[in-house]
Amino acid sequence: MTDLRGLSAMVVRIPSSAMILTAAMHSELTRPAGDAIERFRHGDLNALDVILPQYRVRLYRFLLRMVGEPALAEDLFQQTWVRVIEKISSYNARYNFDSWLFAIARNLAIDHLRRKRGFSLDVRDEQGEAPVERMAMPGPDPLKEVLDFERGSILATALGELPAIHREVLVLRFEEEMKLEQIAEVAGVPLSTVKSRLHRALAGLRRRVAEQLSMGGNK
């Protein structure tokens, strides 16, 4: 079973295995355990016993969507929590813990992608997507023609092809169901930027889906 006792280097015994098992069995809580976060903020690392399982699925899923590779997503997941422990002393309780956590994860993911493929991917597309948005889509959208169960994989593929900053907005809005204001906090940009990225992201998504379906020779 997981042994978190080493974390605090104190001789405080908590039935951590019991706590983790219970937490893992419950579905993800939408409200983070506020007092666990308070305890963590004041240096009680055992509070992570409660916090970590709550964010496990959401955080991993977000990172996996951003970088696409499970092994890499796990490494970034671990790195995120290392950073969280390092920076918890500078965390201001006024901010939402969710946003702060996701901002750290997001920055790690973006840094990695930037190093891997170069930055131009974001900038160029930021400009390039604009004219597309203006065009009216002729005819019915091809996604409608697709069977329900195929829709998921087509969307996921198209999502993976988007530039990181667009993918980020879509994932945070639709999978994590964050408010736009919160997304703005996570991404560290103004609300208006989030809105315009959302526009461009959806337009880009539709374009890529259309490309996929026309190239795949489906119907």
Place this chain on the structure above:
Amino acid sequence: MNGHETIRAMLPLAAAGALTRGDLAAVEQHAATCSLCARELEVLRLYSEGLRDLPRPMVPAGLMQRTTARLVQERAAAAGRRRQDLTLGALALFSWSLAAVSWILVRVFTGGVWIVLGANLADAGTWFLASALLAWTTAGVAVVALGKHHALVRRIL
């Protein structure tokens, strides 16, 4: 105010559920009459639902154990690094103090004059310069001889 173009710009936000109640009502009101916008909105809603219903990827088994193991390790490593930084800082201070003390002793033992290679080593500036030069040269030679260059880079960085 709520012209066609304005509403058209708000459609993606409407589909994403990111509009205020008032704006959303305005959009729906417009879409009731404008077939272009209605169709567009429908498509956007399709995409929104598609994204919301994306199958959740599985979390790999043992993620929690590996993560907590790594966190424990990182804590220990960070503590070790901090300890080493403090030790090296103290030693650097000690090094300078020792240089000063040895200068004092040189002055005391040589009565204020010690000429080596034309320079008076009992003079403060000369002494510090000479001893630092000697120290760094011998240290550099030692590092090269030990063949520990890679370790040096790894440990310091």
Place this chain on the structure above:
Amino acid sequence: MSRIREELQVVPTAAWIIAFAVYFSLAAFLSLGVLENSLWPIWGRALFLAGLPLLPAVGVLLIGYVNGDARRRGMRHVLWTLLAIFIPNAIGIILYFILRDPPMRHCPKCGATVRDGFAFCPACGTAQAQTCPACRHAVEPGWSHCPSCGQGLQAA
């Protein structure tokens, strides 16, 4: 605090003796010159006499520590002691602290000294750390893949 005590025990007894000898002889020698000096106040002179020889004495203790610590880490202790002595201004000592090997561990079964990074004990073969199921190299608990052969690792 017990950590400091533990570290102090690393210094060999000979070094303690030499350190005290250096301290007192230096203090004695300086007192010959300083005590008559009337330019300085009495407490200044006392401080000088008591404080100044402290540094070379501490230097001797540090050299002793290098000797003992290098020995217990399985390093070339003679070489490192000489470097600590002959590289001036304690730079040799600083060099040691930067470059020293990690501490050796003991095999939980037979007690033999085992270097850091060893996957198995060289004396009795007991596993010292988790190993990759495929290539048997040592792996750390936080990893999901073996860095030597790329094999995926099961949760512990």
